[in-house]
Amino acid sequence: MMSNLKMALAGFCVLVASALQFGCGNEGETNVPAIKLTASVVASSADVTDHVHTVTIPFTDISAAPASDVYQFRSEVSSGHSHVIAISKQQMIDLNNGMRLALTSSTPNSGTSHTHSWSIQGGSLLYEKNCYNCHSNDKRNHSPMNVSFNSSQTMAVINPGTAPLSTSSAAIPDPNYSASTVVSLDGTSLYAANCAGCHGVLATSTKQNKTINQIKTSITGNSGGMASLGGLSDAQLQAIATALIK
Ligand code: HEC
Ligand code: HEC
Known part of the structure; x- marks a missing residue:
């Protein structure tokens, strides 16, 4: 468990290295996602x-x-x-x-x-x-x-x-508006809205060919704050995974 977290944080530091404004914390420091x-x-x-x-x-x-x-x-x-x-x-x-x-x-x-x-x-x-x-x-x-x-x-x-x-x-x-149950299943726009900010535009995404399970694991594990995407349904995640197939 601990080592998984360390790995996630290490990957996270690599990802932000180019846009870094602050250091990535000392090795010993872990700020476990609580919420x-x-x-x-x-x-x-x-x-x-x-x-x-x-x-x-x-x-x-x-x-x-x-x-x-x-x-x-x-x-x-x-x-x-x-x-x-x-x-x-x-x-x-x-x-x-x-x-x-x-x-x-x-x-x-x-x-x-x-x-x-x-x-x-x-x-x-x-x-x-x-x-x-x-x-x-x-x-x-x-x-x-x-x-x-x-x-x-x-x-x-x-x-x-x-x-x-x-x-x-x-x-x-x-x-008279009432929340509709219609949700977008357009993988391309879902990717643009929810992933591109961290993983780049679809055409050159760093997450090409990732599966729905890999995406779900990252959301559950809160890689890089990905827990904020917990509102996406399985169908939406599948649409994104499909759009990521190269
Ligand atoms: C994946 C988890 C994660 C996310 C997402 C994240 N941080 Fe951090 N952040 C850390 C860790 C771990 C440290 C190093 C330990 C610490 O100082 O808490 C850190 C350190 C910092 C520091 C430097 C430490 C200090 O006290 O000055 C600041 C400032 C900071 N984060 C702000 C932010 C802001 C603002 C955001 C959102 C744009 C953000 N962080 C998103 C995990 C994260
Ligand atoms: C707030 C930034 C952020 C957002 C938004 C985000 N991710 Fe991530 N994601 C990360 C970080 C950081 C990691 C860990 C480092 C890495 O693997 O790139 C990660 C890890 C992953 C992984 C697991 C690592 C791997 O390569 O197998 C997958 C898959 C993934 N993200 C896909 C997505 C998809 C798809 C979306 C949109 C639904 C998304 N991410 C949105 C920051 C983000």
Whole structure:
């Protein structure tokens, strides 16, 4: 068990060597992944009656190449009702670049009409997606180390609250939206959204010809923070494995 972990960390250090901003820790230091966080939870600001809602954004939705034109999320129920927020494709790309996003929710599904504003920090989502599984909250506001972030992502992870505000046009939330069970099985776009950031574009991927089992083992073992991909179904992983066949 211990040696498996050491091996994973050694591989991890090789991978990041080119984009390294911080050293890879001393040999003796191991920061065992304690928690498997697969999504970010963001809260609305309170309205006049002083209640808030939370919305869960799966990591698999946050990427440089979102598969959908619009993402909608229904909030948790609070004060007997819920709201929907919508994030456009470009806004999702902006979040993935660490930008901040200000959104207004739909009206509630019951009760007195009102909306909530959501202020989402892309830098926090990036931290949760790429760092949380190894560091819990310990390295918030620190320089990123494990992924090839661009400079805006790096700055946003260090200081999520001062990142620029997205000015991309908003998507209109549908108050009747309910989470659909339709999930993408397009291996090419799933790879672009979930793997390319760490393993390079599909055509030159460092993980060509890997099997679904090899991918699942890495997710279970949290190689390089891959536990954040725990939301991908077997069918989606198979689609990715198929796209990786050369
Ligand atoms: C695969 C697990 C893993 C992931 C993912 C990961 N780290 Fe680390 N990180 C480590 C280990 C192990 C060390 C060395 C031991 C330590 O200092 O905790 C380390 C060290 C660090 C250090 C230097 C130590 C210090 O206290 O200054 C910083 C800063 C850091 N990580 C930030 C991040 C950030 C930010 C992210 C996300 C972009 C991230 N790490 C992702 C495992 C990981
Ligand atoms: C946050 C960075 C990150 C993401 C995202 C990521 N990986 Fe990994 N992955 C790693 C690191 C680091 C390792 C360990 C070093 C290595 O093997 O390259 C690893 C290991 C693996 C391995 C096992 C090692 C091997 O070569 O057999 C496979 C397979 C793999 N990744 C496939 C994928 C696939 C497919 C995706 C997308 C579904 C993905 N990874 C997403 C960082 C990542």
